[in-house]
Amino acid sequence: MINPQGLMIVLSGPSGVGKGTVRKAIFDHPDTEFEYSISMTTRNMREGEVDGVDYFFKSKKEFEQLIADDKFIEYAQYVDNYYGTPVDYCIETINDGRDIFLEIEVEGAKQVREKFPNALFIFLAPPTLGHLEDRLIGRGTESDDIIKNRIETAKKELEMMSLYDYVVINDEVDAARQTIQSIVTAEHHNRKRIEQQLRKHLLEVD
Numbered sequence: 001m002i003n004p005q006g007l008m009i010v011l012s013g014p015s016g017v018g019k020g021t022v023r024k025a026i027f028d029h030p031d032t033e034f035e036y037s038i039s040m041t042t043r044n045m046r047e048g049e050v051d052g053v054d055y056f057f058k059s060k061k062e063f064e065q066l067i068a069d070d071k072f073i074e075y076a077q078y079v080d081n082y083y084g085t086p087v088d089y090c091i092e093t094i095n096d097g098r099d100i101f102l103e104i105e106v107e108g109a110k111q112v113r114e115k116f117p118n119a120l121f122i123f124l125a126p127p128t129l130g131h132l133e134d135r136l137i138g139r140g141t142e143s144d145d146i147i148k149n150r151i152e153t154a155k156k157e158l159e160m161m162s163l164y165d166y167v168v169i170n171d172e173v174d175a176a177r178q179t180i181q182s183i184v185t186a187e188h189h190n191r192k193r194i195e196q197q198l199r200k201h202l203l204e205v206d
């Protein structure tokens with residue numbers, strides 16, 4: 001077997017587009033067999049969030065020590081807080097042949113692309129910028145200033161979508177969930193076919 005590793009699936013997109021909502025729909029679905037990479041962050045816990053489930057919540061000092069110890073696949077400072085993907089669980093999972101699903105912002109996705117060019121990159125986009133603003137306001141978890149900041153960041157993030165393998169518009173949650181699952185299934189088929197062709201070619205060369 002040439003590539004027995006699991007697939008690294010990166011779902012990115014601006015804050016408020018619905019990444020968390022779509023990700024939850026994916027993981028609630030019985031067909032889903034991916035593992036979820038729980039990120040670390042220094043931001044304050046929101047009401048209803050659970051440490052070790054939604055995020056591993058860390059102090060700034062703890063996070064900076066983890067950076068120094070090279071414990072992240074990627075990390076980024078996003079609107080005054082650190083966010084990062086712990087390296088150990090991701091590597092263990094893909095080496096074990098299981099797919100790992102990362103839900104991260106755009107700067108972090110760029111770092112993943114440099115380290116794991118074979119990962120699958122999916123950008124979740126809003127139908128319009130107005131939808132994004134409405135969703136952030138509707139979620140009611142951030143102050144007006146932070147929402148403004150996130151919208152400004154989103155405008156720059158949306159310019160990066162052409163660098164992704166796929167763009168999925170999150171108009172309706174279940175449709176976005178289904179599209180993402182179909183993309184992953186198709187990607188597995190493609191990679192398997194390429195691997196078989198490569199193996200056949202190598203045997204012919206021998």
Ligand SMILES: Nc1ncnc2c1ncn2[C@@H]1O[C@H](COP(=O)(O)OP(=O)(O)OP(=O)(O)O)[C@@H](O)[C@H]1O
Binds near residue numbers: 170173
């Ligand atoms: N397709 C949709 N239609 C309408 N509302 C949606 C849709 N998807 C998500 N939402 C709502 O938009 C808000 C933001 O969604 P969510 O928190 O999942 O976004 P996010 O991209 O994960 O944000 P962040 O990056 O800040 O964590 C939530 O209130 C959610 O219920």
Ligand SMILES: Nc1nc2c(ncn2[C@@H]2O[C@H](COP(=O)(O)O)[C@@H](O)[C@H]2O)c(=O)[nH]1
Binds near residue numbers: 039109
């Ligand atoms: N680069 C990374 N970005 C991450 C990670 N985990 C989450 N995120 C992204 O941060 C913003 C803000 O999240 P919020 O929970 O404060 O709303 C959002 O775009 C997340 O997708 C990570 O490990 N690395």
